[in-house]
Amino acid sequence: MPKAKVFITHPLYPEARNLLQSCCDCEFWSKPERPARDEFLGRLKDKDGLVCLLTERIAEDTLRAAAKLRIVANVAVGYDNVDVPACTKRGVAVTNTPGVLDETTADFAWVLMMAVARRLVEADQYVRAGSWKGWDFDQFCGTDVWGKTLGIIGFGRIGRAVARRAAGFGMKVIYNSKTRAAEDIEKELRAEYRDLNTLLAEADFVTLHVPLNGDTRQMFDAPKLFRMKPTAFLINTSRGPIVDEAALVHALESKKIAGAGLDVFEQEPFVHPGLKRPNVVLAPHLGSASNETRGRMALVAAQNIVAFFQGQRPPNVLNPEGIKSS
Ligand code: GLV
Numbered sequence: 001m002p003k004a005k006v007f008i009t010h011p012l013y014p015e016a017r018n019l020l021q022s023c024c025d026c027e028f029w030s031k032p033e034r035p036a037r038d039e040f041l042g043r044l045k046d047k048d049g050l051v052c053l054l055t056e057r058i059a060e061d062t063l064r065a066a067a068k069l070r071i072v073a074n075v076a077v078g079y080d081n082v083d084v085p086a087c088t089k090r091g092v093a094v095t096n097t098p099g100v101l102d103e104t105t106a107d108f109a110w111v112l113m114m115a116v117a118r119r120l121v122e123a124d125q126y127v128r129a130g131s132w133k134g135w136d137f138d139q140f141c142g143t144d145v146w147g148k149t150l151g152i153i154g155f156g157r158i159g160r161a162v163a164r165r166a167a168g169f170g171m172k173v174i175y176n177s178k179t180r181a182a183e184d185i186e187k188e189l190r191a192e193y194r195d196l197n198t199l200l201a202e203a204d205f206v207t208l209h210v211p212l213n214g215d216t217r218q219m220f221d222a223p224k225l226f227r228m229k230p231t232a233f234l235i236n237t238s239r240g241p242i243v244d245e246a247a248l249v250h251a252l253e254s255k256k257i258a259g260a261g262l263d264v265f266e267q268e269p270f271v272h273p274g275l276k277r278p279n280v281v282l283a284p285h286l287g288s289a290s291n292e293t294r295g296r297m298a299l300v301a302a303q304n305i306v307a308f309f310q311g312q313r314p315p316n317v318l319n320p321e322g323i324k325s326s
Contacts, residue, residue: 004309005068006049009035009056010075013291016298023306024049041065049309051075051301058082063090071308073301076288077101078239079318080212088322095304095316099157100296101288106161108287109207109237112261116233116281117205118142143204143231143258146170151203153196154210154238155181162207163189174199177210200227205235212239222247226256233259237287240265249274263287 003025011017011030020026027043029035034055035043044050044066052058054076063069063086071093074082079096087094115121119142126132126140146169152159155177166173173191175181176199186193200206206228210216220234220243228234234257236243245266251257252274259279263286265271271282288297304314308323317323 004048004070005046006051006305007043007047008051009040009053010051010298012051012075012298012302013295015295016302019299019302019306020051023309044069049073049305051305052081054078054081056081058087058094060086063087063092071095071305071314073304073314075297075301078211080239084319084322088319091322093308093314093320093322094318095301095308095314096318097297097300098316100300101293102157102161104290104293105158105237105287106165108263108283108289109158109162109209109235109261110165112235112237112263112281112283113205113207113233114145116235116259116261116279117145119278121281122278143233145205148172148204149174149202151175151194151199151206152191153177153199153206153208155191156209158237159207159209160185160189160191162209163191174202196224197227200224201229203232204229205233207235208238208242210238210242212241216242218242218244220244220248222250225251228257230255231258233257233261235261237263240268245272245275248272252277252280 006020006024007027008020009029011028040056041062046068047066048068049071050069051073058072058081069092072082072087073095075097077096077098079094082094084094119140123140149172150166152162152173152175155175159175163173167190173189174194175191176194176196180193194202218241222244225247248260249272261281262275263283268285275282288294300316304316307314313323
């Protein structure tokens with residue numbers, strides 16, 4: 001039987017590459033820039049499988065251009081770039097990479113929290129610019145993180161990993177999520193449930209860990225931002241469109257909040273000019289960007305592809321019904 005033809009939109013890491021090559025007829029995209037849309041659709045014409053990144057949009061036009069496609073393995077936990085119902089309708093399975101990036105992404109929420117509170121980026125730029133003329137008592141005084149109240153919105157794997165880290169900082173942890181966590185989890189993480197408005201009124205740091213979907217798109221709007229304390233910071237490592245960016249700029253300009261640490265944006269790679277302020281730390285969507293974790297994510301995607309073409313159910317399939325009808 002001929003091997004399944006798979007297009008992979010990145011060279012990935014050797015372990016994942018080797019696994020894919022052991023089972024499939026692979027075509028890797030290895031140019032530094034992302035493939036242009038036409039190029040991408042053209043490559044899919046004769047492919048049975050696709051391994052893609054969150055920058056690739058998988059929608060009706062993709063599926064029309066890829067009549068033979070049977071599986072899309074998204075190398076990310078978030079899959080808002082994939083129209084899963086459209087894939088299901090056409091009998092295309094979709095997989096993601098949950099579980100392997102929680103700790104790394106949680107670390108990055110803390111990176112942003114610490115950096116913005118303690119003004120690290122401003123201070124680094126000051127030192128590099130040669131502006132530092134000597135120690136001074138009130139230079140770059142920021143805000144303490146330790147002992148404060150951390151408000152976590154979305155209490156899945158990543159939200160909980162963020163909560164676990166708070167213990168070392170002696171923080172009070174409050175959270176909000178669609179479903180309340182079990183009592184033993186709340187106890188273990190010393191996290192208290194709050195309704196959203198109460199959380200926003202109490203938290204010194206508000207960190208977002210919800211997936212992007214119809215319910216969460218633009219959920220963090222002006223009224224929510226304005227409920228935060230004027231001394232509080234917003235941290236977003238989830239997805240940009242969860243926050244109304246124009247409202248966030250307004251909240252920052254009018255000092256309704258103290259600052260923000262942002263890893264994700266409404267229209268990446270565009271960054272609203274109003275966000276380029278000293279009290280905002282900006283990162284180019286780096287939440288899971290450690291070599292170890294990106295290697296694990298690539299491997300999980302490869303394992304999903306291999307399982308599928310070996311006739312097994314991919315471990316991380318999001319639409320099992322997409323397999324049945326294929
Ligand atoms: C990264 O943003 C991911 O969803 O894995």
